[in-house]
Each structure stands twice: as C-alpha cells, then as structure tokens.
Amino acid sequence: MLNDSTARYGSVSKFFHWVMATLLAWQFLKFFDRISDGEHWVGENLVPYHVSIGTVLLLLVVLRLVWSIRQSKQRPEPENASRVLVKAGHGLLYLSMLLMPISGIMYLVGKGYGLKVFGMQLIARGEEMQWMADLGHYHSPIAWVMLVLVAGHIVMGLVHHFIKKDNTLKRML
Template sequence: MLYDSQEKYGAVSRFFHWAMAVLIFWQMLKLFDRINEGEHWVGQVLVPWHISIGVLLLVLIIVRIGWFMSQRANRPPVDEQLAVFVKVGHGLLYLGMVLMPVTGLAYMVGKGYGLTVFGVQLVAKSDGIAWLASIGGLHPYIAWTLLVLIAGHIVMAFVHQFIKKDGLLQRMLG
C-alpha cells in the first residue's frame, strides 16, 4: 500500500521516515566528530559526506512535506487530548529538518567556502557574505535542538508502543 490509511502509514511515508532517520543519524555523528576533534573513524569516513547528505536531506524534506500535505486526511487519527502537543512536536521536527540544511548551506556560502554536492560544484568559493555566515552560525544550535526533539520523538514512540499499547510504532513499521 503506497498511500496512508487510518490504520497505518503507507510505503511512501514509511520510506521518507526511515530513510531520513538513517541519514539524520549519519549527520548527527558530526556532533561527536566536533566533540572529539575529528580524530576517529567518524571524522575520516562519514564527515566528508556531511554537506552532500545535508543537501539530499533538504530535497527529501521538501518532497516529504508535499507528501505529508497530500496524505494529511488519510493519516491515522491522533488522540484529541494530545493533538496540540503532537502538532507542535511534529511541526518543530519538520522546522528543524528544514533549518538544518538551510543554515548549513548559509554557513558554507556565507564563509566563502563554496558549495560542492556529490562532487558537483554548485557555488564557487568566494570572499563570503557576512550576513549569510551569521545565519549559518545558528547551525550547531539548531543541531542540538533537533537532537533533543528527535530524542523526545523516539521516547514518545516507545511510550505509545509499550505504555499506551496503541500500536503507533507498528503503524510506522508496516
């Protein structure tokens, strides 16, 4: 089943969720690279792909938002008592997933590093743009905030599965 239904999320929604979860996890490893100053396998193997994966995530989140909007009426129901929290929580997750690559791109271009994605140069190196670099300076703060939001998302999925026992996690697993 490609489309979402009242019983479970469709294959497209599940693909976006889990593919982006893996890619975001990959990206978050950069935080630990920063903590340990890149002197380990993460800094050597995964970090060189950070910018390219970030741009891929930006494309995926834009398409995912479009898909979400088209499937909104088909989604499994939300507990009415918690609807505001669910909407705010998911809204903040989506906002964070948009702002992360946008601020990352702002940092790269603003600092004059240029932008090369999967080996293709999209923006040449330059002298930089100070105001754009300032916006890019928000990137690490948004990363830590997004990490907290993701942790909360995971905790709530387990609460639904093991405490409420409402099958929410099963709907996303297929």
C-alpha cells in the same frame, strides 16, 4: 499500499521516515567530530559526507512535506487529548529538518566556500557575505535542538508502544 490510510502510514511515508531517520542518525555522528578534532574513524570516514547528506536531506524533507500535505486528509490522527502536542512536535521536527541544511548552506556560502555535493560544485566559491555567515552560525544550536526533538520523538514512540500499547509505533513499522 503507497498511500496513507487512517489505520497506518503507506509505503511512501514509511520510506521517507526511515530513510531520513537513518540519514539524520548519520548526520548526528558529526557531534563526534568535536572529539580529538575528528581524528578517529567517524571523523575520517563519515563526516566528510556531512554536507552532501545534509543536502540530500533538504531535498527529502521538501518532498516529504509535499507528500504529507497531499496525504493529510487520510493520515492516522492522534487521540484528541494529545493532538495539539503531536502536531506541535511534528511541526518543530519538520522546521528543524528544514533549518538545519539551510543554515549549513548559508554558513558555507556566507564564508565564501560555495556548496559542493558529492564532488559537484553546486554553488561556486565566492565573496564572503557576513550576514549569511552570521545566520549560518545558528546551524549548531539548531542541531542541539533537533537532537532533543528527535530523542523526544523516539521516547514518545516507545511510550506509545510499551506503555500505552496503542499501536502508534506499528503504524510506521
């Protein structure tokens, strides 16, 4: 089933969710780059793809937002008591998934590095633009907020599965 239904998410929504979850987990490995100046396996083998994976995530989140809007009428709805919290939590997750790659690109372009994705120069190197670099400095604080949001998302999925036993997690599995 490609489309979502009121009972569960369809295969397209599940694809977006789990592929993006995997790529975000990879991106969060960048936190290890702060240890020993990246001189370890994670820093040497995974972190070099950080910009490329971030750019892929930006494309995926835009496609996912379009898909979500198209599916909004037939998606599973949270229970009435938590509807506002669920919508706010998901909204903040989507916002952070958009702001992360945008702020990263702003930092790179603002510093004059341009944007190179999987070896292809998408935005040429150029002059520094301080205003853009300044906005790009929010990339790290947004990453920490996003890490907390993702952790909360995981915890709530587990709470619904193991404590409430309401099949919320099964809708996305």
